[in-house]
Amino acid sequence: MTQTIPTSKFLDGNSIDQLGYGVWQVKDDEAEIAVGKALKAGYRHIDTAKIYGNEAGVGRAVAASGIAREDLFITTKVWNADQGYEKTIAAAEASLERLGLDYVDLYLIHWLQPKRGTYVDTWKALIQLQKDGKAKSIGVCNFTVEALEELYTETGVRPVINQVETHPYFPQTQLRAYEAEHGILHESWSPLGQGGDLLKDPVLEAIATKHDASVAQVVIAWHLALGNVVIPKSVTDARIVENFESLNVTLDAEDIEAIATLDRGPEGRIAADPATADFE
Numbered sequence: 001m002t003q004t005i006p007t008s009k010f011l012d013g014n015s016i017d018q019l020g021y022g023v024w025q026v027k028d029d030e031a032e033i034a035v036g037k038a039l040k041a042g043y044r045h046i047d048t049a050k051i052y053g054n055e056a057g058v059g060r061a062v063a064a065s066g067i068a069r070e071d072l073f074i075t076t077k078v079w080n081a082d083q084g085y086e087k088t089i090a091a092a093e094a095s096l097e098r099l100g101l102d103y104v105d106l107y108l109i110h111w112l113q114p115k116r117g118t119y120v121d122t123w124k125a126l127i128q129l130q131k132d133g134k135a136k137s138i139g140v141c142n143f144t145v146e147a148l149e150e151l152y153t154e155t156g157v158r159p160v161i162n163q164v165e166t167h168p169y170f171p172q173t174q175l176r177a178y179e180a181e182h183g184i185l186h187e188s189w190s191p192l193g194q195g196g197d198l199l200k201d202p203v204l205e206a207i208a209t210k211h212d213a214s215v216a217q218v219v220i221a222w223h224l225a226l227g228n229v230v231i232p233k234s235v236t237d238a239r240i241v242e243n244f245e246s247l248n249v250t251l252d253a254e255d256i257e258a259i260a261t262l263d264r265g266p267e268g269r270i271a272a273d274p275a276t277a278d279f280e
Helices: 028-041 055-065 085-099 119-131 145-155 173-181 202-211 215-226 237-248 253-260
Strands: 007-009 015-017 045-047 073-078 104-109 135-141 161-165 185-189
Touching: 028 045, 028 055, 028 237, 055 073, 055 085, 073 085, 073 119, 085 104, 085 119, 104 119, 104 161, 119 135, 119 145, 135 145, 135 185, 145 173, 161 173, 173 185, 202 215, 202 253, 215 237, 215 253
Parallel strands: 045 073, 073 104, 104 135, 135 161, 161 185
Antiparallel strands: 007 015
8 A cells, every 4th residue: 555655844834745746858738648647646746847848738737636726736947048036026927827826836946057147036036926925935956055055145045945966876965965954855856867777777676676666666765765855757657656656665774875885976967067057
């Protein structure tokens, strides 16, 4: 029997399901179908973004689900081209319209974009959106320790969460330690890596055999064991259910120690480095 989804508490007192469903690289019409399947499987936390181009599809799935709004947790994000105070306020309103919602549970800055120097003003806009009830909680994606510190220094408000690339080959150990010290939750995107290499790792395969689980389930269980919020994506029925059933996999200390040996340091990073990334 599937366990209850564990939750983590934000600095602002709100809570988030540790296991959610992500829709990156899912087309709008496919997102409507996939999110509907995810909700039927038991997910209540859905993660989208303006740049994904599927907020409307997510909104249609939510509307058709029959699930009470207060029982759902919807995240979206302000895209790089919309950074800046006024543009962010407008972008949030547009996202809400596409989603068909009065508020989102979590609104995030999608990338740091350090060369542009607009992230502090963007963060001030998110603070206002929270005050106005348009976002229950606010956070960031792809932020460095230095930028997280700057947001707090400039505004006195810390993000409740930082969503960044995290997987066994790139576990973000130092960043997670800083976040834990300051009460910021850590959320993992690309939690299963990319390209399938991670899912063929012999260390993970051995642990999967030990637990009569899939490698993907072991990796998701690892994220949960570390206290990460994790948002695996799949559009196939079986894998949507399989990922959700990771809640039934409990790793022991020996498993966690074995997975820790897979850390490749900076070489394990797959995507752009937030400290230097600059793109529209």
